Amino acid sequence: xxxxxxxxxxxxSQRACLDHAIALTATMEGPVFxxxxxxxxxxxxxxxxxxxxxxxxxxxxxxxxxxxxPPDDMLILGDVHDTLVQAxxxxxxxxxxxxxxxxxxxxxxxxAFARAISPLVEPLLAAGGLMVASDRMxxxxxxxxxxxxxxxxxxxxxxx
Ligand code: SAM
Numbered sequence: 001x002x003x004x005x006x007x008x009x010x011x012x013s014q015r016a017c018l019d020h021a022i023a024l025t026a027t028m029e030g031p032v033f034x035x036x037x038x039x040x041x042x043x044x045x046x047x048x049x050x051x052x053x054x055x056x057x058x059x060x061x062x063x064x065x066x067x068x069x070p071p072d073d074m075l076i077l078g079d080v081h082d083t084l085v086q087a088x089x090x091x092x093x094x095x096x097x098x099x100x101x102x103x104x105x106x107x108x109x110x111x112a113f114a115r116a117i118s119p120l121v122e123p124l125l126a127a128g129g130l131m132v133a134s135d136r137m138x139x140x141x142x143x144x145x146x147x148x149x150x151x152x153x154x155x156x157x158x159x160x
Contacts, residue, residue, distance in 0.1 A: 002078065010102020013147070013155035014042060014101070020148040021097055021130040021158060022049050028096035030126050031056055033087070035080055035117075036102040046099065053096070058083050083119035095124045098131040110135045131159040 001010075032050060034043050037059040044067065057070045060079050076083045080102065098121060104111035104116050114135040122139045125131055131142065136157055145158040 002029065009152040009155045013151040015045065015150045017132045017156040017158050018045060018099060020043065022134050025096045025130055028128060029092060030094040030096040033058060033095050033098045035098065035100040037062060037064050040064030042099060042101055043070065043084050044068040069118060080117055080157040084117065088123055091124065093123055094126050096126055096129045101134045114138065134155045
């Protein structure tokens with residue numbers, strides 16, 4: 001598979017999994033967390049699809065497109081190893097949807113990172129909430145959910 005094929009699979013799957021999780025959690029009340037702003041494409045998609053839901057963004061250094069930059073009060077600035085711990089004190093287990101796209105180009109580093117943050121993410125999710133991740137996560141209780149038909153296996157993961 002070419003790098004282009006891989007990239008397209010990842011993007012198509014990311015949108016499919018996000019749309020699926022947004023629909024399944026639509027009636028829930030509670031914050032939504034975007035972990036990793038980057039250019040802000042997925043953040044922009046989430047805000048467009050969920051105008052009525054509060055989307056908080058966790059990012060260590062904002063470098064997003066101006067149209068995809070969250071307002072200051074929705075930005076949780078810092079390293080997620082610290083800010084996810086602080087978020088549990090602030091929000092408790094109330095997140096209805098958590099999306100994580102924190103990785104770079106090195107699969108081994110991404111896997112190690114996912115292992116490190118999994119125990120910080122798991123307690124934030126509300127009962128019935130869903131987590132969408134670009135990398136496989138390592139949870140104690142949350143389990144992998146079936147992907148929507150238009151997502152490509154191993155390009156995106158859903159937990160609940
Ligand atoms: N989904 C985004 C989009 O659609 O544009 C792309 C996200 S980009 C792949 C990953 C982002 O995660 C980068 O902006 C990076 O700064 C952020 N990030 C990586 N490690 C982080 C950490 N330890 N704490 C906070 N942010 C981090």
